[in-house]
Every structure is written in C-alpha cells, then in structure tokens.
Amino acid sequence: MKKLTLTSAAMLEQSIVDPVKRRGNRQSRVPEIIDVSINVLIAAGYAGYTINRVANDAGIRLSTLQHYFPSREALLRATIEEISRRYLERFRHFAENKTHSPQARLETIVDDAFVELIKPGLPASIFESWGLALHEPFARDVVVEMQKQFTRLFAELVGEINPQLSSAERELRGALIMSSLEGLVVFLRWSNDSASKLKTYRNAVKVVWSGLSRADD
Known part of the structure; x- marks a missing residue:
C-alpha cells in the first residue's frame, strides 16, 4: 500500500463544498430563493426588505444568493415579476378555458378573485x-x-364576448376591468363585511364587468 499523506489544506478543500453545488442547481435554487424573498417582502415590507434576511431565511450564504441575484434590485425585480406572474397565470387559466363561454370565464375570474x-x-x-x-x-x-399584460388578457376576453368591438375599444374596456380588479385588491384587503355582503358585492362586480364587455361601441 502506498503511503497516504493527509494535509490540512486537502481536508479543508473537501469539507468546504461550494453551496451552489451542494444544495442544488439553478433550476431548483432560483425558485426557492424567490419563494423566500416573497415571504420576506410580506413580513418585513419593502422598506425593511434586505437580501441578507433572504439569505438567512433561505439558509444559504449571502455569496450564494448573490451568485444568482447580484443585488437587492435584481432579487426584488425577480420577486415582483413572480408575484405578478402567479396571478396572471391563474387568471389566464380561467380566461383561456374554452370549455366555458367567454362570459362564464369572465365570471369565474371574479369568483376566484373574491376567494x-x-x-x-x-x-x-x-x-x-x-x-x-x-x-x-x-x-x-x-x-x-x-398591468399591460393583465389589461391585454381582459381585452382579449372582451373581444370574445363582443367581437364587434374595435381593438382600441377592447383595450379600453380591458383597462377598465383591470382598474376594477386593482380596486378589488384594496377593497377586499380591508373589508370586514359578512360573507353575504361579499357575495352581493361579487355579483355586482360580475354585472359591471359583463356590462363593460357587452355594451355597444
């Protein structure tokens, strides 16, 4: 047997494994970091948000986080994009469900928003x-x-409901529905109304959105 020589340097090289390699590749690491980032944004608010806290809550080194997101701005940008994407994809799933009529799809989005x-x-x-x-x-x-992407989504649905509308009119009505949805975000956040009242509001929103979609040019 050949003589085996162990040095402290060799031992350290094997014990200090690159966290990126040890804990996952980009496909798994990035979504994990963004999930933690969303939670930190919710808990600390944008004013108290730091990448150090994200790294700490994710259980990784700051240098590992910065391998994927070199700055606070880069991580926050990706975080906001992911938040918006989740809602956009959720509503798009309903809007493009061709097994239901365009009107039914629009109403399903209202129902889902209220939940x-x-x-x-x-x-x-x-x-x-x-x-x-x-x-x-x-x-x-x-x-x-x-906001433009959400407006486009609603404009396309309006166009299916009311094909006679011009593209400009569809875009306008899509923007009006989008502004109503943004108002719902605020209203539902602070509302402490009963379930029966919320049901009444939900039905009223359906009437308003339907009226915007169906009205003549």
Missing part, C-alpha cells in the same frame, strides 16, 4: 410591490408592464 384576494400571505405582497414602485423606477417598470 384568493382575501387570503393571508400573497395578496399582501401586491401592496408591497405597489409601494416599492412608488419609490423605485425598476419596480415601477415591472408593475406597469404586468
């Missing part, structure tokens, strides 16, 4: 995103772009 927007957790992150957008241009750009 999802009163839940604790993720809805609060919408307010933090808006608050950040008031102070940070990069956040404003993200919020405005996502």
Whole structure:
C-alpha cells in the first residue's frame, strides 16, 4: 500500500463544498430563493426588505444568493415579476378555458378573485410591490408592464364576448376591468363585511364587468 499523506489544506478543500453545488442547481435554487424573498417582502415590507434576511431565511450564504441575484434590485425585480406572474397565470387559466363561454370565464375570474384576494400571505405582497414602485423606477417598470399584460388578457376576453368591438375599444374596456380588479385588491384587503355582503358585492362586480364587455361601441 502506498503511503497516504493527509494535509490540512486537502481536508479543508473537501469539507468546504461550494453551496451552489451542494444544495442544488439553478433550476431548483432560483425558485426557492424567490419563494423566500416573497415571504420576506410580506413580513418585513419593502422598506425593511434586505437580501441578507433572504439569505438567512433561505439558509444559504449571502455569496450564494448573490451568485444568482447580484443585488437587492435584481432579487426584488425577480420577486415582483413572480408575484405578478402567479396571478396572471391563474387568471389566464380561467380566461383561456374554452370549455366555458367567454362570459362564464369572465365570471369565474371574479369568483376566484373574491376567494384568493382575501387570503393571508400573497395578496399582501401586491401592496408591497405597489409601494416599492412608488419609490423605485425598476419596480415601477415591472408593475406597469404586468398591468399591460393583465389589461391585454381582459381585452382579449372582451373581444370574445363582443367581437364587434374595435381593438382600441377592447383595450379600453380591458383597462377598465383591470382598474376594477386593482380596486378589488384594496377593497377586499380591508373589508370586514359578512360573507353575504361579499357575495352581493361579487355579483355586482360580475354585472359591471359583463356590462363593460357587452355594451355597444
């Protein structure tokens, strides 16, 4: 048997494993970090948000986090985009469900909004995103772009309900529905009304959105 020589340097090289390699690749690591980032944004608010806390709550080194997101801005941008994407994909799932009529799909979005927007957790992150957008241009750009995508989604659905409308009119009505949805985010966040009252409001929103979609040009 050959003589085996162990040095402290060799032992350290084997014990200090790159956290990125040890704990996952980019496909698994990035979503994990963003999930933690969303939770920190909700818990601490945009003013108290730090990448150090995200790294700590994620159980990783700051240098590991910065391997994927080199700055607070980069991580917050990805976080806001993910928050918006989740709601956009949720509503798109309903809007593009061709097994139901366009009108039924629009009403399903209303029903879902009244369930999802009163839940604790993720809805609060919408307010933090808006608050950040008031102070940070990069956040404003993200919020405005996502608002355009939501408006486009509603405009396309309006076009299915009322094909005679011009593209400009569809876009206008999509924007009006989007503004109503943004109002719902605020209203439902602070509402302590009974379930029966919320049901009345929900039906009223359906009437308003339907009227916007069906009215003549």
